[in-house]
Amino acid sequence: MVTTVEPLAKLIEAFNKLPGIGPKSAQRLTYYLLRRPDEEAKTLAEAILTLKEKIRLCSVCFNITDCDPCLICQDKERDHSKICVVERPSDIPPLERTGKYKGVYHVLHGTISPAQGIGPAELKVKELLSRLQNGSVTEVILATNPNLEGETTAMYLRRMILPLNIRISRLARGLPFGSDLEYADDMTLGQALEDRQEF
Numbered sequence: 001m002v003t004t005v006e007p008l009a010k011l012i013e014a015f016n017k018l019p020g021i022g023p024k025s026a027q028r029l030t031y032y033l034l035r036r037p038d039e040e041a042k043t044l045a046e047a048i049l050t051l052k053e054k055i056r057l058c059s060v061c062f063n064i065t066d067c068d069p070c071l072i073c074q075d076k077e078r079d080h081s082k083i084c085v086v087e088r089p090s091d092i093p094p095l096e097r098t099g100k101y102k103g104v105y106h107v108l109h110g111t112i113s114p115a116q117g118i119g120p121a122e123l124k125v126k127e128l129l130s131r132l133q134n135g136s137v138t139e140v141i142l143a144t145n146p147n148l149e150g151e152t153t154a155m156y157l158r159r160m161i162l163p164l165n166i167r168i169s170r171l172a173r174g175l176p177f178g179s180d181l182e183y184a185d186d187m188t189l190g191q192a193l194e195d196r197q198e199f
């Protein structure tokens with residue numbers, strides 16, 4: 001059923017664009033909000049607005065943050081000599097949940113993908129290499145996803161980092177090829193991190 005009431009149609013369409021939400025769920029969510037008190041809808045709308053206003057990228061690691069540098073980069077208890085390189089900000093929470101990693105991160109914001117015209121210049125690669133220049137980093141863990149683009153990116157980074165004499169490791173092969181860090185279970189991911197191998 002498609003509504004002709006414009007505000008309804010607009011919100012249904014907006015929900016429908018979100019990942020994992022089909023037309024039916026979009027419609028259910030919209031009618032649900034319509035039935036809820038004004039205050040509840042307002043809180044949701046405001047949360048979405050502040051998300052876009054207050055959230056920015058950390059100027060050090062490029063993770064999403066509301067303070068700069070982010071809390072991880074600011075944390076003196078963490079080991080700043082280890083940098084774990086990930087594709088997206090959403091890869092960090094699952095790695096943190098394993099409790100096995102006390103270093104810092106670097107978010108690339110994508111992977112090298114010649115098919116989609118994405119090269120190293122479109123990613124935060126230059127920024128990573130400049131973090132490695134002052135000699136305080138002793139290990140880089142390449143935690144790009146175990147799929148074709150993730151591998152291509154890891155190989156490229158390895159080539160760039162190799163001359164800097166820094167230990168390079170890659171998450172162990174417990175993760176199935178073609179999978180996504182974001183959806184790996186804590187145990188498998190924690191193990192892959194502990195068993196990381198020289199790359």
Ligand SMILES: [Zn+2]
Binds near residue numbers: 062063069071
């Ligand atoms: Zn940071």
